[in-house]
Amino acid sequence: MSALLDTLRRKRLAALGAGVVLLLATGVLWGVLTPHRDRFVEAIHKKGYPATPSELDAWYLAVPPAENVALAYTNAIAGLTNATGPVTNYTSKNWLPPIGEGLSPDERSELKAVLANNQAALRLLYAAPASGRSRYPIHLQDGPATELPHLFKIKQAASLLSAEGLLHATEGDAEKATQAFLAAGRVAESLSEEPILISQLVRYADWAFLLPRLERALSLTPFTEAQLTSLQTLVEAAERPQAALRAMVGEQAINLAVFTDRKMAVDAFKEVQGSRGRAGDLLAAASLTLFRVSGLLEKDKAFFCDDMGRWVAALELPYPARFAACEQVAIMTNTPNRLCIFSRTFLPGLGRFHIREADHVALVRVAATALAIERFRLAHTNALPESLHQLTPCCCQMLPEDPYDGMPLRYKTHGASYAVYSVGSDGHDDGGVAWDSKYLKVPQDVTFVVKH
Numbered sequence: 001m002s003a004l005l006d007t008l009r010r011k012r013l014a015a016l017g018a019g020v021v022l023l024l025a026t027g028v029l030w031g032v033l034t035p036h037r038d039r040f041v042e043a044i045h046k047k048g049y050p051a052t053p054s055e056l057d058a059w060y061l062a063v064p065p066a067e068n069v070a071l072a073y074t075n076a077i078a079g080l081t082n083a084t085g086p087v088t089n090y091t092s093k094n095w096l097p098p099i100g101e102g103l104s105p106d107e108r109s110e111l112k113a114v115l116a117n118n119q120a121a122l123r124l125l126y127a128a129p130a131s132g133r134s135r136y137p138i139h140l141q142d143g144p145a146t147e148l149p150h151l152f153k154i155k156q157a158a159s160l161l162s163a164e165g166l167l168h169a170t171e172g173d174a175e176k177a178t179q180a181f182l183a184a185g186r187v188a189e190s191l192s193e194e195p196i197l198i199s200q201l202v203r204y205a206d207w208a209f210l211l212p213r214l215e216r217a218l219s220l221t222p223f224t225e226a227q228l229t230s231l232q233t234l235v236e237a238a239e240r241p242q243a244a245l246r247a248m249v250g251e252q253a254i255n256l257a258v259f260t261d262r263k264m265a266v267d268a269f270k271e272v273q274g275s276r277g278r279a280g281d282l283l284a285a286a287s288l289t290l291f292r293v294s295g296l297l298e299k300d301k302a303f304f305c306d307d308m309g310r311w312v313a314a315l316e317l318p319y320p321a322r323f324a325a326c327e328q329v330a331i332m333t334n335t336p337n338r339l340c341i342f343s344r345t346f347l348p349g350l351g352r353f354h355i356r357e358a359d360h361v362a363l364v365r366v367a368a369t370a371l372a373i374e375r376f377r378l379a380h381t382n383a384l385p386e387s388l389h390q391l392t393p394c395c396c397q398m399l400p401e402d403p404y405d406g407m408p409l410r411y412k413t414h415g416a417s418y419a420v421y422s423v424g425s426d427g428h429d430d431g432g433v434a435w436d437s438k439y440l441k442v443p444q445d446v447t448f449v450v451k452h
Contacts, residue, residue, distance in 0.1 A: 076124035102170030169217030195250030
């Protein structure tokens with residue numbers, strides 16, 4: 001009897017063990033065959049945005065080679081030389097004569113030499129098709145390792161062309177100045193669809209070179225209605241509110257890959273640790289394993305995704321709600337915990353992007369308004385409008401608002417001269433105080449001033 005009970009007990013244990021094994025095997029098989037659900041990725045996809053570098057690459061629409069102006073620019077900028085001298089540093093934002101004054105004889109002589117050295121490249125830049133469609137040959141599938149070799153040269157090209165525009169204005173040739181400024185603007189706008197933050201920052205920098213030089217050009221020589229209209233059309237189109245949103249979405253997809261792709265995560269750890277070689281690979285791989293099994297990687301990922309989600313949502317709004325929402329995100333975002341290694345690497349650089357974008361929008365709006373004023377002046381025997389409301393609908397479709405507070409742009413006249421300005425990121429009307437590199441801590445507005 002005892003033997004029979006032992007036999008039954010062993011059979012039950014064996015059956016139970018087999019059931020447990022079967023249950024575990026079923027669970028493993030289910031886990032293998034069932035797609036992993038990532039709530040962060042699902043939330044991104046629900047909004048119609050890419051969540052991986054490969055998806056981002058597909059989202060950044062291809063352009064047929066025959067229509068791709070980026071290919072023409074890539075060929076042109078390859079021949080650029082940075083031959084600035086001690087007098088004419090055209091790549092510096094600080095290189096500007098006072099408003100109402102042209103370039104000095106020494107500056108003109110040196111700049112002409114630089115232009116002569118870059119004649120072949122400039123000819124190609126001017127000849128590039130004005131299709132407006134552009135995609136540079138970059139590989140977004142590489143995630144954070146994506147190389148952007150064109151950015152430096154694009155900035156150099158836009159700077160040189162806008163400097164040429166100021167040179168022509170100094171010499172009284174409004175038509176050549178117009179063509180140079182138009183070419184500079186088209187070069188800058190070739191980056192407008194690139195879904196990467198640094199690309200948009202370079203685009204903003206290009207316009208921050210171009211528009212102050214155009215500002216001075218308008219004070220130096222008279223422009224025709226056709227010239228002013230073509231410049232106004234280009235400047236108005238440069239606002240591109242979707243560009244910043246696309247860039248933030250791209251940044252989200254690129255950096256999210258570090259949390260999901262082992263190779264990219266190991267490479268990121270190597271950067272954080274500053275390690276190199278085979279020993280660095282082993283240390284980074286061991287660190288990643290420890291980071292993952294401890295649950296810290298998932299916490300870091302949650303922090304990153306929550307913060308990026310707030311930035312993307314804020315940039316989906318129009319101005320001025322957009323700037324106010326971004327300011328709130330910047331205030332709400334706590335500094336990531338020291339153990340949120342990747343978030344501490346990626347997120348701090350986002351904190352001032354919205355200010356750079358808003359400054360760009362403000363500068364574009366005041367410049368476009370000034371061009372409308374110049375058109376009004378031509379049509380009214382050199383008389384300035386008493387208020388900006390007189391510009392519609394004859395010289396502009398609608399009056400742009402200050403992106404910072406939603407109020408009308410400010411407008412002040414002094415004889416035949418005037419200033420159009422935005423209150424800037426501090427939200428305070430400083431009376432049109434312009435940016436000055438010598439007094440960076442002085443309150444300032446975003447201005448466009450024309451003196452006659």
